[in-house]
Amino acid sequence: MISRIKGTNDIIEDSKIWKWLEEKLKNVALNFGFVETRTPIFEATELFNRSVGNETDIVQKEMYTFEDKGGRSITLRPEGTAPVMRAFIENNLSSKGLPQKLFYCGPMFRYERPQAGRLRQFHQFGVELIGSALPIADAMTILLAIEMLKAIGLDKFKLKINSTGDEKCRPNYVETLKAYYKPFLNDLCDDCKVRYDRNVLRLLDCKKDAKYAENAPKITGYLCDDCKAHFDKLKKYLDEMEIEYEVDPSIVRGLDYYTRTVFEFKYPNLGAQDAIGGGGRYDNLIEELGGSKVPSIGFAFGIERLILALETEKRLPEIEGLDIYVISIDEDQKIEALKIASALSKYFKVDVDVMGRNVKGQFSHASKENTRYTVVIGEEEIKMGLFTLKNMKTGEQWKVKLSEIIKIVSGSGEADTSDA
RNA sequence: GUGGUUGUAGCUCAAUUGGUAGAGUGUCGGACUGUGGAUCCGAAUGUUGUGGGUUCAAGCCCCACCAGCCACCCCA
Numbered sequence: 033m034i035s036r037i038k039g040t041n042d043i044i045e046d047s048k049i050w051k052w053l054e055e056k057l058k059n060v061a062l063n064f065g066f067v068e069t070r071t072p073i074f075e076a077t078e079l080f081n082r083s084v085g086n087e088t089d090i091v092q093k094e095m096y097t098f099e100d101k102g103g104r105s106i107t108l109r110p111e112g113t114a115p116v117m118r119a120f121i122e123n124n125l126s127s128k129g130l131p132q133k134l135f136y137c138g139p140m141f142r143y144e145r146p147q148a149g150r151l152r153q154f155h156q157f158g159v160e161l162i163g164s165a166l167p168i169a170d171a172m173t174i175l176l177a178i179e180m181l182k183a184i185g186l187d188k189f190k191l192k193i194n195s196t197g198d199e200k201c202r203p204n205y206v207e208t209l210k211a212y213y214k215p216f217l218n219d220l221c222d223d224c225k226v227r228y229d230r231n232v233l234r235l236l237d238c239k240k241d242a243k244y245a246e247n248a249p250k251i252t253g254y255l256c257d258d259c260k261a262h263f264d265k266l267k268k269y270l271d272e273m274e275i276e277y278e279v280d281p282s283i284v285r286g287l288d289y290y291t292r293t294v295f296e297f298k299y300p301n302l303g304a305q306d307a308i309g310g311g312g313r314y315d316n317l318i319e320e321l322g323g324s325k326v327p328s329i330g331f332a333f334g335i336e337r338l339i340l341a342l343e344t345e346k347r348l349p350e351i352e353g354l355d356i357y358v359i360s361i362d363e364d365q366k367i368e369a370l371k372i373a374s375a376l377s378k379y380f381k382v383d384v385d386v387m388g389r390n391v392k393g394q395f396s397h398a399s400k401e402n403t404r405y406t407v408v409i410g411e412e413e414i415k416m417g418l419f420t421l422k423n424m425k426t427g428e429q430w431k432v433k434l435s436e437i438i439k440i441v442s443g444s445g446e447a448d449t450s451d452a
Numbered sequence: 453g454u455g456g457u458u459g460u461a462g463c464u465c466a467a468u469u470g471g472u473a474g475a476g477u478g479u480c481g482g483a484c485u486g487u488g489g490a491u492c493c494g495a496a497u498g499u500u501g502u503g504g505g506u507u508c509a510a511g512c513c514c515c516a517c518c519a520g521c522c523a524c525c526c527c528a
Contacts (some may be wrong), residue, residue, distance in 0.1 A: 035501095035518085035519075038518085038519065038520095088526095089525075089526055089527085090526085090527085093453075093525095093526095094526080094527095111528090140528075142526090142527080142528090144453090144525090144526070144527080145453070145454090145524095145525085146519095146520080146521095147520090147521065147522070147523085148520090148521065148522085149527095149528080150526090150527075150528080151528090154528060155528085156528060223524095223525070234526095237526095238525090239524080239525090240524085285527090286526060286527060287527095296527095303522080303523090304522080304523065304524085304526095305526095305527075305528075307527060307528060308528070309528070310527080310528070332528065333528070334527085334528025335528080336528075337528055338528090359486090359487080361486055362486090389480095390481095390485090390486095391485095391486050391487060392484075392486090392487065392488075393480085393481085393488095394487085394488090395487050395488040395489095396487095396488050396489080397488085398488070399488040399489055400488080400489085403488090406487080406488085408486075408487075410486060411486095412486080420486090420487090422487075422488095424488070424489090427487095427488090429487085
């Protein structure tokens with residue numbers, strides 16, 4: 033037997049839940065004026081090296097990179113923002129006016145050790161608000177994310193925000209942090225020794241060396257005036273919208289392109305993989321990718337993690353069953369049943385027997401499929417020109433015409449004939 | 453990538469010191485030859501994750517690999 037690749041999933045029965053979830057998220061985004069984008073699943077490796085950052089874990093060890101037959105280096109996208117920004121530049125979207133409000137939904141790939149809530153192919157729903165440097169754009173983005181969580185019935189999330197500064201103030205902070213950590217350098221874990229040179233900010237969220245991070249200088253104390261004003265204003269906006277949040281200086285994010293605002297949504301009882309979504313501002317990314325300077329902000333949710341959260345909350349939607357199952361008594365009525373089902377399928381979700389089950393078996397199957405009504409066709413019905421319609425919940429049944437079936441099942445009429 | 457743990461029917465799990473693999477549930481059928489969800493009866497389904505090894509004999513012991521889970525790392 034050939035089995036699926038480690039860290040991937042077949043979504044079969046759950047596809048109904050996925051569809052429900054994606055529709056909900058999509059509708060919120062559409063109602064806020066966002067437009068769906070679909071960019072390729074693979075991109076030039078260079079795109080991620082330059083945007084996500086050469087020193088990040090994603091680029092260093094998690095990318096699915098290969099050479100195609102033309103000798104080009106290709107990478108399966110590990111995240112959604114860089115491809116969308118590439119498309120923004122390539123399609124000259126800024127000429128259509130700013131802001132551009134885009135969303136995307138699809139698979140991402142990272143080569144990591146799988147565990148619950150962490151897969152090698154996983155799915156993200158992401159939103160990008162492109163073109164504004166104002167804190168009101170941050171507020172709108174975060175509001176949108178919260179509206180989405182509420183729309184699917186998740187309300188126990190924790191919003192954590194932080195500011196990582198910009199090119200003016202971050203270098204100072206990095207120096208300050210290095211100076212602080214220097215005396216402990218030999219005591220730090222091996223990972224942190226490497227991080228010290230590569231990306232000192234990462235030291236802050238190391239669990240092993242948390243004791244040093246506690247007393248480390250906080251970036252919020254080292255922001256330049258502009259960054260501080262931006263952050264203060266965002267907090268004020270969130271307060272005014274009565275959005276609860278926690279300022280968490282350890283939120284650094286693992287992608288290099290973030291500037292100023294970063295945020296994460298955590299959800300309780302999900303184990304170690306409890307971040308259901310996250311995002312931030314990226315004011316220099318488009319410029320770094322060869323476009324003009326277009327400040328932007330965005331975020332992404334992990335679909336699998338949202339579903340895990342819904343499971344822990346027991347908030348998964350009830351999957352609707354069939355409206356009508358058309359039952360044939362004998363072989364003779366099989367084709368008639370199919371014709372009737374076909375006519376009814378214009379209005380309802382319908383099914384007929386293709387397994388040659390007897391009457392009892394067909395009822396039983398209809399029941400198992402959560403069917404609302406059954407229509408029975410036998411010799412008797414064909415002779416009378418009427419069908420037997422049965423309400424599977426109440427057990428009531430009537431002899432009715434086809435037009436009557438449509439009325440009753442669609443809920444716009446009661447049966448006007450009785451006895452069966 | 454590191455450490456730990458688990459893998460038996462579609463699903464949940466049994467199987468004594470190593471001695472020919474079982475139950476519940478689900479599926480299908482019958483009791484009920486035109487009526488489901490209740491009850492009773494019956495049937496089918498396994499290379500015990502894969503491949504080696506030890507042994508008269510391996511689901512059980514040993515090795516390797518694969519996969520899941522937990523934690524690290526990191527993030528969605």
